[in-house]
Amino acid sequence: MATKPIAPKVFYRYNMRHVRQFTQRYQYSIILLKQLVKTDFKLRYQGSFLGYVWSLLRPLLLFVTLYFVFARFLKVGDTIPHYPQYLLLGILLWNYFVEVTSGSVGAIVGRGDLMRKINFPKYVIILAGSFSAFINLMLNFVVLSLFMVAGHIDISWRALLIVPLIAELFVISIALAFFLSTLFVRFRDVSYIWEVVMQVAFYATPILYPIAKVPEIARHLVVLSPLTQIIQDARYALITPQTETIYTVNNHQSWQWAIPIAITLMLAVIAGTYFRSRSKYFAEEV
Amino acid sequence: MAEKTAIAVHHVSKDFILPNESTNSVKSRLISVFSGGRDKSVDIQHALHDISFEIKEGEFFGIVGRNGSGKSTMLKILAQIYQPTKGSIHTEGKLVPFIELGVGFNPELSGRENVYLNGAMLGFSEKEVDAMYDAIVAFAELEPFMDQKLKNYSSGMQVRLAFSMATRAQADILLVDEVLAVGDADFQRKCFDYFRTLKKNRKTVVFVSHDMNAIRDYCDRAALIEKSELVMIGNAQKVASAYSKLFIPKDEASTSDEDTESRYGSRDISIESVHARQTSSDGAGKILINAKLVAHIDCENPRIGFSLKDSFLRPLVGTNTKLEHFKLGKLRVGQHFNIQFELEDIYKQGDYTIDFSVEDEAGTMVYDWWEEATSFWIKKDSNTAFVVSPPVTISSDDAA
Numbered sequence: 001m002a003t004k005p006i007a008p009k010v011f012y013r014y015n016m017r018h019v020r021q022f023t024q025r026y027q028y029s030i031i032l033l034k035q036l037v038k039t040d041f042k043l044r045y046q047g048s049f050l051g052y053v054w055s056l057l058r059p060l061l062l063f064v065t066l067y068f069v070f071a072r073f074l075k076v077g078d079t080i081p082h083y084p085q086y087l088l089l090g091i092l093l094w095n096y097f098v099e100v101t102s103g104s105v106g107a108i109v110g111r112g113d114l115m116r117k118i119n120f121p122k123y124v125i126i127l128a129g130s131f132s133a134f135i136n137l138m139l140n141f142v143v144l145s146l147f148m149v150a151g152h153i154d155i156s157w158r159a160l161l162i163v164p165l166i167a168e169l170f171v172i173s174i175a176l177a178f179f180l181s182t183l184f185v186r187f188r189d190v191s192y193i194w195e196v197v198m199q200v201a202f203y204a205t206p207i208l209y210p211i212a213k214v215p216e217i218a219r220h221l222v223v224l225s226p227l228t229q230i231i232q233d234a235r236y237a238l239i240t241p242q243t244e245t246i247y248t249v250n251n252h253q254s255w256q257w258a259i260p261i262a263i264t265l266m267l268a269v270i271a272g273t274y275f276r277s278r279s280k281y282f283a284e285e286v
Numbered sequence: 287m288a289e290k291t292a293i294a295v296h297h298v299s300k301d302f303i304l305p306n307e308s309t310n311s312v313k314s315r316l317i318s319v320f321s322g323g324r325d326k327s328v329d330i331q332h333a334l335h336d337i338s339f340e341i342k343e344g345e346f347f348g349i350v351g352r353n354g355s356g357k358s359t360m361l362k363i364l365a366q367i368y369q370p371t372k373g374s375i376h377t378e379g380k381l382v383p384f385i386e387l388g389v390g391f392n393p394e395l396s397g398r399e400n401v402y403l404n405g406a407m408l409g410f411s412e413k414e415v416d417a418m419y420d421a422i423v424a425f426a427e428l429e430p431f432m433d434q435k436l437k438n439y440s441s442g443m444q445v446r447l448a449f450s451m452a453t454r455a456q457a458d459i460l461l462v463d464e465v466l467a468v469g470d471a472d473f474q475r476k477c478f479d480y481f482r483t484l485k486k487n488r489k490t491v492v493f494v495s496h497d498m499n500a501i502r503d504y505c506d507r508a509a510l511i512e513k514s515e516l517v518m519i520g521n522a523q524k525v526a527s528a529y530s531k532l533f534i535p536k537d538e539a540s541t542s543d544e545d546t547e548s549r550y551g552s553r554d555i556s557i558e559s560v561h562a563r564q565t566s567s568d569g570a571g572k573i574l575i576n577a578k579l580v581a582h583i584d585c586e587n588p589r590i591g592f593s594l595k596d597s598f599l600r601p602l603v604g605t606n607t608k609l610e611h612f613k614l615g616k617l618r619v620g621q622h623f624n625i626q627f628e629l630e631d632i633y634k635q636g637d638y639t640i641d642f643s644v645e646d647e648a649g650t651m652v653y654d655w656w657e658e659a660t661s662f663w664i665k666k667d668s669n670t671a672f673v674v675s676p677p678v679t680i681s682s683d684d685a686a
Contacts, residue, residue, distance in 0.1 A: 028409045035406035043394055114390055118407060119366040119383040283367045284302065 029121045036128035059140045063088045063147060076209055082151050086239045090207040090231045092140045097173050097227060098198055099133040104177035105184050105191045112286035122279040126181060130174045153239060161237035169230050172264040179271035182278050185285050207231060211244045223249045229260035289342040291378060292459055292490040293364060298373035300334040300359055333359040335514045344488035348501040348508030348522055350529045356514045361385055361494050365461050379458030386463060388448030393437035397428060397447060400436050404451045418454055426450035446473060453480050459490045471671045498526040499636055530637045530661055548657040554583045555644045560659040562640050564631055567665040575627040577642055581617040588614060589645040590625055597637040632676045635666040
């Protein structure tokens with residue numbers, strides 16, 4: 001956009017500088033990310049007596065509640081072995097998803113003051129929120145593994161599947177986080193809309209109930225949702241091979257497994273592009 | 287001198303789109319779509335208009351302007367916090383990305399934790415902060431308080447910590463917005479020392495301030511932004527004077543008979559002009575206030591006076607011919623005359639304004655009362671923090 005023509009020599013220097021700036025910036029992002037995640041954890045349990053123990057207590061108490069309500073009184077999952085653990089895993093994954101997406105809606109706007117004073121890579125804000133929630137998820141998995149041991153659940157090679165599944169969950173959560181936080185800068189209704197969407201989605205996703213209870217027609221659609229696919233596959237991997245997954249529900253049509261992954265990747269591309277194009281105007285728009 | 291350009295600003299304009307009503311909700315967007323376009327509900331504010339300048343490497347460059355003139359927007363564009371609507375910016379060398387002290391400070395964290403957080407904002411890894419931690423704390427003089435939460439710090443302590451961090455920033459180009467407005471004299475001295483170091487190290491500094499003393503003392507060149515336009519660029523002294531003149535009412539030169547808020551009276555005797563100057567800057571000189579007046583009536587011994595005000599418009603000293611027992615004698619219709627007040631130059635460096643007045647002998651009738659009739663600059667070779675420094679004699683008996 002420079003009005004003056006640029007001499008070749010200057011042009012070369014200009015290029016080199018951009019390479020240098022890119023590496024510097026990348027380094028800066030990592031430093032920032034580390035500190036923001038640390039700060040987030042320091043602040044989260046600051047002033048509470050039990051501190052980090054709450055991170056472990058919360059899923060524990062949740063498990064106890066679920067066990068009594070759904071496994072003992074309602075007996076929803078009679079047909080599924082290790083139903084309490086099955087339930088807990090589903091809820092942990094769902095909670096992570098909610099924590100990242102709902103937590104990030106106001107994240108950009110919340111940092112408005114900072115953005116008006118300093119130029120820094122904005123995606124770090126969303127990444128930091130996502131990593132904080134991820135660390136929380138890992139802590140919760142510690143509790144889950146204790147219950148798995150207590151419930152005599154055998155760990156097999158299937159458990160390895162959890163790694164790509166968590167990666168997929170990470171990607172779809174952060175993609176939505178990027179999208180929602182950007183949208184919220186312009187449309188403040190987004191937070192209310194997303195709250196409702198999350199409530200509906202919680203019941204539309206087979207978390208509390210087995211997928212077998214969903215009517216036949218709806219079942220084929222429900223499994224195409226990335227969240228359903230991730231939760232069911234994770235249960236299949238860690239809890240019991242009797243879990244209904246996208247393969248079993250849709251009669252082993254192997255190509256269908258690609259749909260939730262395609263949705264995830266598409267969301268990631270759209271959200272990434274949208275965030276990139278808007279992020280340079282955040283400082284003046286929030 | 288063939289100096290390299292550190293910052294080049296090419297035809298930069300910046301418009302802000304301000305929603306009239308709340309267009310921040312889906313509902314209002316929907317409504318405006320149905321009512322034929324959303325452009326109606328939007329105001330465009332032109333914050334900067336077609337600004338071009340260059341800052342050389344190693345230059346101390348001031349940006350001055352009144353509140354709302356667009357100077358802070360300019361700084362934010364230089365810091366790449368805002369994107370220019372039109373035009374472009376090129377910078378050579380690493381630019382500090384912040385414009386304020388203590389960016390990212392969190393009141394709920396301890397001083398120590400904030401040092402690491404703010405350090406990350408400035409681009410320092412934990413290891414790098416570890417290495418300089420002691421020096422930062424020592425410079426801020428906050429050793430006993432580092433494990434207390436920041437919210438329990440006084441604002442002065444916070445600023446000291448923030449400034450101590452900022453001095454660590456490794457960059458070729460620094461952007462400074464109004465730091466000197468806060469802090470006590472001791473802190474200001476530290477700021478000035480830091481600026482001197484920056485100057486010595488040939489760092490490029492862009493400095494936005496309302497303090498013309500600082501602009502004159504430190505800046506090589508300055509730019510004056512007024513109503514979104516770059517109206518003047520060049521020698522810092524000249525730009526600072528031009529800035530000070532913005533605050534003098536426009537009717538300065540006119541001897542119009544119309545009363546304004548800052549000038550009123552019967553004009554039976556009217557003031558044609560007032561000038562003030564300093565004879566030397568070594569502190570031993572005088573301040574001379576000269577006025578040209580004209581009488582439109584016959585009268586005797588009019589009471590002519592002045593008051594000297596500092597840049598905050600605090601009256602510092604004032605007197606008149608009656609108080610000084612000076613008699614002008616008889617004046618006839620149409621008579622032009624001059625008067626000079628001479629006083630000791632005991633004032634600190636800065637911008638000063640003069641109010642000038644003419645009344646009748648008894649002081650019951652105002653002929654011409656002119657507030658802020660002129661302004662001038664007092665320079666001091668050795669400046670102090672005190673408003674006035676009258677000669678002081680020290681004596682002592684030889685007790686030892």
